[in-house]
Amino acid sequence: MSDNKITFGKVFWPSFLAVLIMSIIGLLIFFLILGGIIGSFGEFGPKPLAVKDKTVLHMTLDGQIAEKGENSFDASSFSLNKTIGLSDILYGIEKAKTDTKIKGIFIEIGDLNCGFATAREIRNAINDFEKSGKFAVAYNRGEMISQKEYYVASAADENYGFPSSNMEFVGLGAELSFFKGTLAKLDVEVEIIRGSNNDFKSAVEPFFRDNMSDSSRVQIERYLNSMWLDIREEIAKDRNVSATTLNEIAEDAKIHRAQDAVDYKLLDGVMYRDEVMELVSKKAGTDNADGIELQAFEKYATKKFNQDQAKAKNNKPNIAVILAEGGVAVDGDGLTSKEICKLFQDVRKNTSIKTVVFRINSPGGSALASDEIWREVKLTNKVKKVIVSMGDVAASGGYYIAAPATYIFAEPTTITGSIGVFGMIPYTGKMFENKLGMTFDRATTNQHSVLSTNRKLTPAELAIIQEEVDNIYDEFLGRVAEGRKMSKEQVNVIARGRVWTGRDALKIGLVDKLGGIKDAINYAAKEYGIKDQKVLYYPIRKDQKWMEILEQIEEEEENTSIKIESAELPKELVEQYKKLKKIESYSGIQMRLPFELDIR
Numbered sequence: 001m002s003d004n005k006i007t008f009g010k011v012f013w014p015s016f017l018a019v020l021i022m023s024i025i026g027l028l029i030f031f032l033i034l035g036g037i038i039g040s041f042g043e044f045g046p047k048p049l050a051v052k053d054k055t056v057l058h059m060t061l062d063g064q065i066a067e068k069g070e071n072s073f074d075a076s077s078f079s080l081n082k083t084i085g086l087s088d089i090l091y092g093i094e095k096a097k098t099d100t101k102i103k104g105i106f107i108e109i110g111d112l113n114c115g116f117a118t119a120r121e122i123r124n125a126i127n128d129f130e131k132s133g134k135f136a137v138a139y140n141r142g143e144m145i146s147q148k149e150y151y152v153a154s155a156a157d158e159n160y161g162f163p164s165s166n167m168e169f170v171g172l173g174a175e176l177s178f179f180k181g182t183l184a185k186l187d188v189e190v191e192i193i194r195g196s197n198n199d200f201k202s203a204v205e206p207f208f209r210d211n212m213s214d215s216s217r218v219q220i221e222r223y224l225n226s227m228w229l230d231i232r233e234e235i236a237k238d239r240n241v242s243a244t245t246l247n248e249i250a251e252d253a254k255i256h257r258a259q260d261a262v263d264y265k266l267l268d269g270v271m272y273r274d275e276v277m278e279l280v281s282k283k284a285g286t287d288n289a290d291g292i293e294l295q296a297f298e299k300y301a302t303k304k305f306n307q308d309q310a311k312a313k314n315n316k317p318n319i320a321v322i323l324a325e326g327g328v329a330v331d332g333d334g335l336t337s338k339e340i341c342k343l344f345q346d347v348r349k350n351t352s353i354k355t356v357v358f359r360i361n362s363p364g365g366s367a368l369a370s371d372e373i374w375r376e377v378k379l380t381n382k383v384k385k386v387i388v389s390m391g392d393v394a395a396s397g398g399y400y401i402a403a404p405a406t407y408i409f410a411e412p413t414t415i416t417g418s419i420g421v422f423g424m425i426p427y428t429g430k431m432f433e434n435k436l437g438m439t440f441d442r443a444t445t446n447q448h449s450v451l452s453t454n455r456k457l458t459p460a461e462l463a464i465i466q467e468e469v470d471n472i473y474d475e476f477l478g479r480v481a482e483g484r485k486m487s488k489e490q491v492n493v494i495a496r497g498r499v500w501t502g503r504d505a506l507k508i509g510l511v512d513k514l515g516g517i518k519d520a521i522n523y524a525a526k527e528y529g530i531k532d533q534k535v536l537y538y539p540i541r542k543d544q545k546w547m548e549i550l551e552q553i554e555e556e557e558e559n560t561s562i563k564i565e566s567a568e569l570p571k572e573l574v575e576q577y578k579k580l581k582k583i584e585s586y587s588g589i590q591m592r593l594p595f596e597l598d599i600r
Helices: 008-044 086-098 116-130 147-153 180-185 202-207 214-239 243-251 258-263 273-284 297-313 337-349 367-383 429-436 459-484 488-494 502-508 517-527 545-559 571-585
Strands: 055-066 070-074 079-085 102-113 135-140 158-161 189-194 293-296 319-325 355-362 364-366 386-395 407-410 415-417 422-427 499-501 535-538 590-592
Touching: 055 079, 055 086, 055 116, 055 273, 055 297, 079 086, 079 297, 086 102, 086 116, 086 297, 086 517, 102 116, 102 147, 102 273, 116 135, 116 147, 116 214, 116 386, 116 517, 135 147, 135 273, 147 214, 158 258, 180 202, 189 202, 189 459, 202 214, 202 422, 214 243, 214 499, 214 502, 293 297, 297 535, 319 337, 319 517, 337 367, 337 535, 355 517, 364 367, 367 386, 386 517, 407 502, 407 517, 415 502, 422 459, 459 488, 499 502
Parallel strands: 055 102, 055 293, 102 135, 135 158, 319 355, 319 535, 355 386, 386 407, 386 415
Antiparallel strands: 070 079, 189 422, 364 590, 415 499
């Protein structure tokens, strides 16, 4: 009798191979088709952006605004992650001002995520746009209208809110997180080493205190008050309400809803979106909202900016703008010495470039990486003058890399200074023993052969590290003194880890002038005799034709109401996770902003 049993292998492997082969064939066909589409783009080029007469640009400020725009593909949700850059926004508004087909800008503001210095540059660009005689209408549509969102919207000629939106206008406040209790529960101790007189360098306070020190409170309250004064004065100018009145409104928390803001003349009215669109259509000269020509501002600005960059790249650029954003590190994400040093080297080799604008938005980080970048800035400044433009923050290591520049611009609300150094050394031995029952033993040839977080440092070892921190701080003072034409003693008076606003930094000589990135570019051009500005931004934009295809697919999905949503963690949990990841990345001696503030 024969054995007619069918084994698992006889069924599985032929089926598996068949599926695998078909999958490979399917992928090959997909990529051949995709390659053909991309090839057609290369042959004929992407279609130029068609702008019709009486077009209104629709600017949606919802989400993060970074220094440089980036598009990336999220495979998990099969969608595009798009971040519009500040440079794209400013360039788009500037081009729209002289574009005869553009009648105005409709600014719709949701959950805006940026610093106050970035917000100020956008509102200044809106003010400048209005000088052309074209209109700007802002619409605050979020469930909660934050002060930052209103600050941007207040620059528009007309400013409206959604009828049931809540609104906050209560002044600025900051909340700091402290981990002393958390570490105690985990049986973790932390040795803190700061520059000997760096009493304002409070980055380490969360690890050994449960509240702010007097020094920390003094500097935080000082720059919050300075920022609040600037914000009130600018809103007062646009809304024709005194800065004193604005402070009284905030002090008594008189505004709770959008209608309250109308009553106090901060908004021009409350409207539903269809009502705002009718108003915009009339301003654009069309009969009704259905006939209005709306153009996505993001697409307009990005297309115009990319076209400008392609032209500048191939037409002997004379001004380079190097964009640097994030924590300073040797490698990885953010502002890395590996990337920034290479960009400065490339700029020095480019013979057509006459001067460099170095845009910094950074709280600092690694002392070693900061020193690597400092060296490249100094070398470049010897042959092509470097002008620094500070964004939301350029503090500690972020200021260190600015120090060798010829001239420094900052916004009044820029957070800068924080000239100081610190190090942290955790002791985890007790945690492992008490929580996990683990113990450690060592064999050494010399008394300092094993420096481990699982044993406490001796007083002698702490003294060695303290000396090194003091040496780095002394070097920091010297770098700033050299760049700012001061003595080390003069710098030490305003250093000690203290944070300053851009306005205060101007008074004490840490910056040369108040202004944004466009001011820095114009100064560079004027100072070095450049009449026809050809500005090339670094990192140089790469032509990604496949991204245009994905953008078209995404637009089709939006038009047919088909969206693939990805699961998201709660926002507060994500923020705490990011903080812990940053702490985990700390390595070596740090030149870092003394705190991370949630300014509301």
